[in-house]
Amino acid sequence: MKLLITRPLPALVVDAARKTFDVTVREDTSVPTGDELRSSLLDYDVVLPTLGDLYSAQVFADVPKPRAKMLANFGVGFNHIDVEAAKAAGIEVTNTPGAVTDATADIAMTLMLMSARRAGEGERLVRSGAWQGWHPTQMLGLHLSSKHVGIIGMGRIGQAIARRCHFGFGMRVSYFNRSAKQMDFPAEQVASLTALAGQVDVLVVAVPGGSTMHLVNADVLKAMQAHAHLINIARGEVVEESALITALQAGEIAGAGLDVYEFEPKVPDALKAMENVTLLPHLGTATLEVRTSMGLMAVENAAAFAHGKALPNPV
Template sequence: MKLLITRPLPDAVMQAAHRQFDVTARQSTLPLTAEDLRASLRDFDAVLPTLGDLYSAQVFADVPKPRASLLANFGVGFNHIDVAAARAAGVQVTNTPGAVTDATADIALTLILMTARRAGEGERLVRAGKWQGWHPTQMLGLHVSGKTLGIIGMGRIGKAIARRAHHGFGMEITYYNRSPAEPGLPARAVSLTEAMAADVVVAAVPGGASTRHLINAERLAEMKPGGLFINISRGDVVDEAALAHVLQHGRIAGAGLDVYEHEPHIHPALLTMENVTLLPHLGTAALEVRTAMGMMAVENLVAHAAGLPLPNAV
């Protein structure tokens, strides 16, 4: 079975794949090009793609009878794959849920603390040699303990964020979810408007057409002036221009982002703001986590090759 792996993966994952399949592994860390995408469907039995490999409806339309019968996505998010078009072409899609939950929740708390306590700004001050020493009113930020956290999306990751914030920092949890959810700790299900009015707001919804620009100018206007906005979901969940606008005009206190609407490109205004924490999509960037994700993708591939039910079909 010929398998294309579209990006370099941890060694243990590559070894596991080579034991099972005839592997072609791209060495580039960049997404597949338009021609690469089409060739992957024509020339391989299965593909292990990841974020940025844009399998759009047009790609499947251009390869109406693909040789590939499985896209074993590396990552829990799969909004870069048109799943309906894939299914219509006879291509199944899997993902890697579960493996990413705790690591992504950790990055949410990292962004909350960095933004609230002005850690990025402080480090830049020290590295620039401009720090003149401690004084009582130096770089005063937000004390997060006991504050209200509004979580937009109470899935696996939202629940993991809630546990950390409630048990670790005594935060009061409100959340908005499109379907009933049981967070497993004291938390109030509220409207999206009320969730946006928390001291700190975290977007943790899946990507896709239904959540694109869920956080827009109207929603950002519902935040309190001292509020912090954090995004660890997908970049296009947020209207980045609208976020830049409210920050520029001081309508919210700050933001922390790990994902971007036009990744890796970032709205220029955000790059200049001291009250914005910007991370390079580090949500799952730990070796053991990326290895677990890759092994899950390989398990999906092995099941597919054996004609067994897919463990993580989407």
């Protein structure tokens, strides 16, 4: 079977894939074009795509008789794939849950600390040469310990963030989720997202993309307290970016920490211009160990398909 890997992956992942497949690696790190996506369905038996590879309903419609029978997605999120259209075309879809949990939760904590303690602003001050030394009222930020955190989405990643907040920082945890979760520490489910936003010192977005587009909108942002911070490590489109810019410029919230963006990789100049916004280049899973684990999980899904076995992680 022929396998296409749409972006460069760690060598261990490619080597593992070659044990089962005739592998082609697309060495370009940019998002594949529509023509490339259509060709992938015609020329390969299995495709290992990732974030941004937009397998839309139109792409599947343009290839009525695809050779490909599986998309082994590299990543837990799969909102870039129209799963229903894929299945209608006879193509299985899998993802890589679990492998990304701890690394993504760590980035959430990184952004919480950077935003609350003004770390990005402070580093820029030192690098600029304008820092004149310590004084008692220099760059006063928000102390995270014992504060109230609200988490939107209490899946694997949301729970991992909650654990870090509770056990690491003694924070009170509340969350907004479709169903209640049983955890080994106190965590209160709040029925209304705006009610949650109005209670907390830090609001963390940890839901999947897709149907959650603009879940965090102007109403949610207006409900937040003026000293509160918004953190997004989920998908960029979950937060209405224009509304976030308005809220920040109006001083309705104190700051934001973002690892993802609505029109990624485009980041609005308005966000880049604000000192109270921490911006990371989608680092959620960016460790060699995690990316290797993700890749090996995707290959395991693909190999199971090739050998006629049950798929470990179907979506």
